[in-house]
Amino acid sequence: MALRIHESNNPEWIGEEMYIDESVLKNEEKITFMLRALYQKSGYVRYKMSKFEEYDFYAANRDFLVSDNIISFTDTNGRLMALKPDVTLSIVRGSTDTPGSVSKVYYDENVYRVSRSSHGFKEIMQAGIECIGDLHTEDVAEVLLLAAKSLDVISPESVLTVSHQAVLSELFEECGLSSEDRKQALKYIGEKNLHELGAMLAARGISGETLQKVRTVLSISGPAEESISALKAAGCGEKAVSELEQAAKVLAGEGFADRMVVDFSVVNDMSYYNGIVFKGYVRGIPSGVLSGGQYDKLMAKMGRKARAVGFAVYMDLLERFELDTGRWQQTAEKEREDA
Amino acid sequence: MLNIALPKGRLGEKVYDIFEKSGYECPAIHEKNRKLLFENPEKGICYFWVKPSDVAIYVERGAADIGVAGKDILLEYEPEVYELLDLGMGKCMMAEAAENGYRDQPDRTLKVATKFENIARNYYASIGRDIDIIHLNGSIELAPLLGLSDVIVDIVETGTTLKENNLSVNAKIVDISARLIANKASYEFKKERINAIRDDIGAYLEGQKA
Numbered sequence: 001m002a003l004r005i006h007e008s009n010n011p012e013w014i015g016e017e018m019y020i021d022e023s024v025l026k027n028e029e030k031i032t033f034m035l036r037a038l039y040q041k042s043g044y045v046r047y048k049m050s051k052f053e054e055y056d057f058y059a060a061n062r063d064f065l066v067s068d069n070i071i072s073f074t075d076t077n078g079r080l081m082a083l084k085p086d087v088t089l090s091i092v093r094g095s096t097d098t099p100g101s102v103s104k105v106y107y108d109e110n111v112y113r114v115s116r117s118s119h120g121f122k123e124i125m126q127a128g129i130e131c132i133g134d135l136h137t138e139d140v141a142e143v144l145l146l147a148a149k150s151l152d153v154i155s156p157e158s159v160l161t162v163s164h165q166a167v168l169s170e171l172f173e174e175c176g177l178s179s180e181d182r183k184q185a186l187k188y189i190g191e192k193n194l195h196e197l198g199a200m201l202a203a204r205g206i207s208g209e210t211l212q213k214v215r216t217v218l219s220i221s222g223p224a225e226e227s228i229s230a231l232k233a234a235g236c237g238e239k240a241v242s243e244l245e246q247a248a249k250v251l252a253g254e255g256f257a258d259r260m261v262v263d264f265s266v267v268n269d270m271s272y273y274n275g276i277v278f279k280g281y282v283r284g285i286p287s288g289v290l291s292g293g294q295y296d297k298l299m300a301k302m303g304r305k306a307r308a309v310g311f312a313v314y315m316d317l318l319e320r321f322e323l324d325t326g327r328w329q330q331t332a333e334k335e336r337e338d339a
Numbered sequence: 340m341l342n343i344a345l346p347k348g349r350l351g352e353k354v355y356d357i358f359e360k361s362g363y364e365c366p367a368i369h370e371k372n373r374k375l376l377f378e379n380p381e382k383g384i385c386y387f388w389v390k391p392s393d394v395a396i397y398v399e400r401g402a403a404d405i406g407v408a409g410k411d412i413l414l415e416y417e418p419e420v421y422e423l424l425d426l427g428m429g430k431c432m433m434a435e436a437a438e439n440g441y442r443d444q445p446d447r448t449l450k451v452a453t454k455f456e457n458i459a460r461n462y463y464a465s466i467g468r469d470i471d472i473i474h475l476n477g478s479i480e481l482a483p484l485l486g487l488s489d490v491i492v493d494i495v496e497t498g499t500t501l502k503e504n505n506l507s508v509n510a511k512i513v514d515i516s517a518r519l520i521a522n523k524a525s526y527e528f529k530k531e532r533i534n535a536i537r538d539d540i541g542a543y544l545e546g547q548k549a
Contacts, residue, residue: 159527192421192521221530261527265421281524286401287419288523 027323028125028315032108034153034328035127035313039106042146044129047105049090055080061089064272064298069114071121083112088130088310092299095132097306102133108315122316128292130310132299137243140276140294141250143309147280147290148256150313153328154321157283160259160290162224162247163266165274166240167231171214175206182270190267194218218264224248227262243276272298278311282321289317341384341532344398344406346391350429350517354407355386357426361539383532395420395520404525405533410515411494415457421526423537424519427544431496433458433512438483439505441490452482453492462492462512480504 022030036046055072062068064086071083084090087109095103108127115122127150131143144162151158168189172182181204188197194215201211216234220227228248231241244262251260268277273293280290292311299308343358345351355368365379365386377386389397392412397403399418411433413422433455443449445468452473453459463470473488480500482488494515495501495508519540521533 157528161527192423192526195425196422281527283524283528286399286522286524 022325027318027321030323030325031154031313031318032125032127032315035150036106036108038149038153039129039146042104042142044104044106047091047094047107047130049084049087049094049107049109052081052083053090055082057093058082058085058089061298061301063269064089065113067114069121071112084109085111085113087111087126087128087312088295088298091130091310092132092302092304092308095130095306097304098133100134102131102135102139104131105129125315126312127315128310128312130308132308132310133306135294135307135309137246138250140243140309141247143292143311144247144260144276144278145250145254145256147278147292147311148251148259149254150311151259151280151282151290152256154289154313154318155282155284155324156327158259159261159281160251160256160278161221161261161263161266161281162244162276162278163262163264164240164244164276165268165270165293167217167236168264168267169270170237170240171217174210175201175204175214177204186267186270189218190265192218192265221263221265222261223258224251224260224262225257231262240275247276268293270297272301275309280311280313285317285321287317289314340378340380341405341529341536342403343384343386344389344394344403345386346394346407346409346517347388348391350391350409351388351407353428354426354517357428357540357543358386358536361536361543363536363539392416398520398522401522401524403522404529405519405521405536407517408520410513410518411455411458413518413520414461414513415455417457418520419523421521421523422518423521423533424541426517426519426540429515429517431494431515433492433515434495434508435462435490435492435510435512436480436483436495436501436506436508437490439507441483441509443489443509449490450488451490451492452479452488454479455492458512459492480506 055070058065058070070085072080075081087107091105106129110123110125112121113124114120129143129146131139148160151160172185177185184200185197198215201214213234217231217236220230225248228241228245248260251257266277266279272295274296275294277293279288282289290311290313294309296307299306345354363382363384365377365384367377367379368386375387391409394406394408395412395416395418398406398420407426409429449468449470450473451459451470452475454476456472456474459472473482475482479491479493482491483506484504490509492512498508501507519537526533
């Protein structure tokens with residue numbers, strides 16, 4: 001069996017075909033090719049970045065990084081440099097604020113992070129997209145759709161769990177939590193640990209309707225449509241709910257209605273992420289393979305006016321995954337017929 | 340099939356008992372043999388016993404979909420799992436203890452002997468105390484008696500060991516009990532079943548209380 005790779009910039013999938021024996025490609029490579037094609041077809045341009053950046057740049061935004069540790073070394077001119085622990089920061093820095101425009105880029109790059117299990121540095125292959133500029137709700141929904149499609153490339157048995165930070169900030173506001181309490185509460189929410197969260201809120205004198213609302217909202221974990229009606233019934237912020245609704249509509253329009261799950265245990269650092277945040281799971285892989293969200297606050301911290309949303313797919317988790325490439329072939333053939 | 344990791348030992352047996360009484364029985368478990376996996380195909384569940392401190396690893400890495408682990412293990416290793424329910428069993432506390440009559444001298448680094456490095460580090464960081472951690476794997480109570488450490492951070496159940504060795508609790512750090520945990524990806528794909536188990540066990544425990 002051969003894997004067809006189209007060497008063409010034409011999004012219509014017409015042009016010279018190149019055949020590569022599938023067996024010479026690793027899982028991650030196959031998926032990288034498929035994702036590149038997907039992003040290119042969706043109007044994203046490839047972003048190539050340098051392997052190193054100045055250490056200070058990452059150190060200044062340390063909290064945004066998944067791990068604190070950065071591999072650093074001294075360049076020939078004596079400057080302290082770092083091996084890229086993250087792609088998003090570099091892309092943000094390389095973008096410009098042009099009112100009314102949106103820049104869409106995709107990448108596949110290696111990053112260097114400390115692995116929690118081995119306590120040593122690890123090279124992690126990531127692919128993903130960033131959408132930066134004058135964003136509208138539709139742009140965020142489109143990124144979410146691309147996330148669902150990226151997961152679908154890996155397996156049809158995939159789920160995109162979606163949360164909205166504004167819903168949580170509103171709950172925290174209603175409960176009048178201090179910033180220290182919010183951090184702890186966010187940790188509990190991420191663990192679906194409602195018993196300890198409940199005890200903590202009760203200790204802060206929160207009871208009755210407010211506590212009930214917190215419980216209702218945080219117990220939501222299901223198909224988009226029913227979750228969104230539950231959010232409306234609970235009286236959550238209209239703007240956030242309508243953003244979730246719009247995203248659900250766009251996904252449903254492309255046949256991914258059953259892939260989106262609203263679940264507030266998807267938490268990201270609230271000092272960087274503000275709007276929709278999401279995580280993708282594939283059956284057979286024990287941890288999330290995709291992670292992303294809207295990070296306008298990071299942009300603001302970096303002194304930028306533009307808003308931004310993006311996600312990354314963790315390729316290293318796919319090494320042992322059994323891919324069904326026959327399914328890709330069928331999809332490609334069907335698309336050709338449709339064309 | 341839903342894989343369930345239970346902690347070996349007395350607590351694990353009590354936990355299985357609750358699963359059984361909540362409607363998730365597995366008769367194979369009572370058979371006398373050397374099997375490691377116990378399946379009940381009818382209920383679609385498979386139990387296995389592992390070292391209590393390993394339950395979280397099995398669940399985090401997806402070898403088990405759900406499991407039961409002590410809060411001490413969850414706080415110490417901080418695995419990426421969901422903590423769905425407090426079973427209210429195996430109750431004890433994590434505490435700082437020292438020799439009777441010990442008086443803290445805040446002008447010097449506190450020497451702390453413990454098996455729970457992470458918990459101890461977090462606790463003393465939260466109260467702004469400079470410490471020197473001495474990691475031990477057992478017989479922690481011996482450390483202050485021999486002058487190896489000023490205090491210990493350990494699990495205190497009844498306090499008998501402490502009492503018999505002339506030690507006493509200075510401060511409670513956190514309450515510990517057994518928790519139902521779930522793998523994050525498994526939860527997405529087996530949500531109905533996992534939620535049902537959580538609710539059934541929760542209901543059973545409530546019934547016991549009443």
